[in-house]
Amino acid sequence: MNNTLIVILSLAVAVNPAVLGWSGHPPSTKSKRQYFIICTLSSCGLFALGSLAGLIFNILEISTPTFRLGAALVIGLNSGRWLLVPKSRHISGKLDVDPAHVFLHLFGPAPVFATVAGGGDVGILPLLLACVISLALMGLVTMTPTAMEKARSAIIRFFGGSGILIAVIMGIDAARTV
16 A cells, blocks of 8 residues: 555544534534634644654654554554544533644544654655645534534544554554564
């Protein structure tokens, strides 16, 4: 499989935009705007972090394939969580999206590892494409109306299962080159 495609798919499944979907009541225009701004800034932050992959690898004194192998493990475990437990509960017990939840979700271990591994593996332009595609998926979530909880749960599980598959492919590819 093409490494650029692996980077794009790994970031998309690590972000799992369905987790950030709206539930309950339709969001206001202000909430949608705030959500999209946070997603855009977070995508820019992930891109910046992935752009520093070479420096991160030098500081950690590891090779790109070694980091990719670790990233595959983190992405696989995170995706397994979404496959088994597709609900996203906040401390208050609500299923609504708040800015802190979006930020913490997008800078969680799986998206960070996916962008750093991608930036070190294929370079800046494919990483930029992966960040733009992930942002577009999150924007799609912003535009879609409130979905039924069962449909949302099925989409989250689909991303979780796909993430496990991508993590296995990514891990096997990294293990071949280590």
